[in-house]
Amino acid sequence: MSETSSSQIPGLIQKKVFKIIVLGDSGVGKTCLTYRFCEGQFLDKSEATIGVDFRERSVRIGNEDIKLQLWDTAGQERFRKSMVQHYYRNVHAVVIVYDVTNPETFNSIKSWMQEVESHGLTNYPRVLVGNKCDCGTPETRMATYVAQRTADKYGMPLFETSALLDSECDNVESIFMTLAHKLYSKQPLRVVSVAGDQSYGVVTLPRHKGHPPAKADGCLCS
């Protein structure tokens, strides 16, 4: 796919298009995450993704509108090998998602990274996203420092978020905006530090801790 959309009408401003593939185990919330970013809300009746789903959204970077195409993939392993292959073509960035309440999905990051590597995307902008941080208790959730170590190992920034909570909306936004800026400037992905967090590699965004989320008690993600 070309980086510019194909409309060749004179006078019409062509948008830069960036293709982002979203990977991760079944049920980690890839569909909800992309839906949250593209539609601005939580997908209530999310279903298993069969094959590949597609969503897009235009964002403004500097003075230019660019288009982000999110390719949401099926998590089940059998779809990866022959099916999803086609969709790795001309990808510009990768998002790997795990479920903070399910260590197994975290352990799969390694095999997803191998997958990314096998498609020659190692040097492309990548981010690691721990989803469902509204679920479980601090004891049952993956510790951030463990996730951070893995993220550091692969040289990608880590985000922890929830596609469910409206209060986390900004955070979901920043995941894709980080990629958008990175893709736009075409610089090697460098980690931004926000909200006074000094530790290397963590993007800590204000969690709005003071503001009680409406549905914090029940987890709707699983």
Add this chain to the structure above:
Amino acid sequence: MESNNIDGDAGEKHNINGDCLPSPKSQSFDLNHTKNIDDISTPSELKFDQEFNFEDPEITEKRKEIEKCLDNPETVFLEQWQIFAKSKGGLLSDDYRKIIWPLLVGVTNEEMTEPPSLDELSTHGEYNQVVLDVNRSLKRFPPGIPYEQRVALQDQLTVLILRVIIKYPHLKYYQGYHDVAITLLLVCGARASFPLLCRLSHGPRAPLAPFMQATMRPTQHLLNYMLPALRRLRPDVADCLHQAQVGTMFALPWYLTWFGHSLNQYADVVRLYDYFLCAPPLFPVYVTAALVACRAREVLCCEPDMAMLHCLLSRLPDDLPFEDILVTAKQLYDENDPTDLEAEVEEYERKEEETRRQDEERMRRRQAAVRARRHRQPAAGTGAGTGGWPRALLSRRALLATATVLLGVYVYWRPDLLFAR
């Protein structure tokens, strides 16, 4: 069938879905319909019924014929059920379906056995994946269904799926299988849907069997028949798809779930199942081609871009004329059966393979280039002007030189340390 009153719908229309059908004769079938399934006859089905306020006389006639056959089902040939299932409107109502579907695939009463409990099956390796998908299948349940009933049905669904893959361990569960299973479960109940699903999953001509192999390759191969099939109907649309390199992925959920996953109207789903249950295994792919051809205008107006076209095609509108699509697909199949399309499919796959190999080659070259570049630039800062110096040697020399200079500086500023005393 108290269920039908969910919508407060009442009256004569209930002949179709309501209390009247299980006539004294049809009870001999022992449908083993579990209570909670009876309880939730679907509202969308009721919407389907409402259309019969202005019922096509043809359909009214068909209804009468079906009921007549159901009076003495053991005297009716399979061909007759197939004619009902394929002709306009299909089997018309779920009450007919729950009797006729098992007959269409040759399931007998003896095969309908009591399902085991979920606890007995929960140690299966696929248990977690199945539960994950079943729990996310809310959209497939009738809206407004009480929570307890839905949970009970979801448990039945999990049991149904696990029973099949336990019975046939070589069959692998795939995401989408649950969409087929739930359609059977909602229509036929827990006992009848098990042998039904077995028939569809296992055997040389079982339509779901290719999807349940170790990999998805067989599925992908069969789905590729859509492209030459479409070309026979609308070469211009086929060109458009080809140009955009959209592939066949947009139709994957249609094929894997017999459209159950992708259609919003329950009535459309069961109508298609009527047909598919007695059609050749590849027939859904022909329906896919007919459906894309039916949307020719939209496709031709769309930007010839993979993403745009994938997006357009994968989202199905609610008002698709399925009766026409089925007629087109049937004609297409009669005129071009899979052996006629084989050569074109092989040619397409050969080209795809070629492209894939080129992609891989390009990637390998790129990776090699990146590696080579990294090798040439050992570290930032010292990279410039290193010439042919071996890296280790250079850094040792640099270290030595720096140390000497530093020592010199130190001695210059603090000579007292060395010479004062």
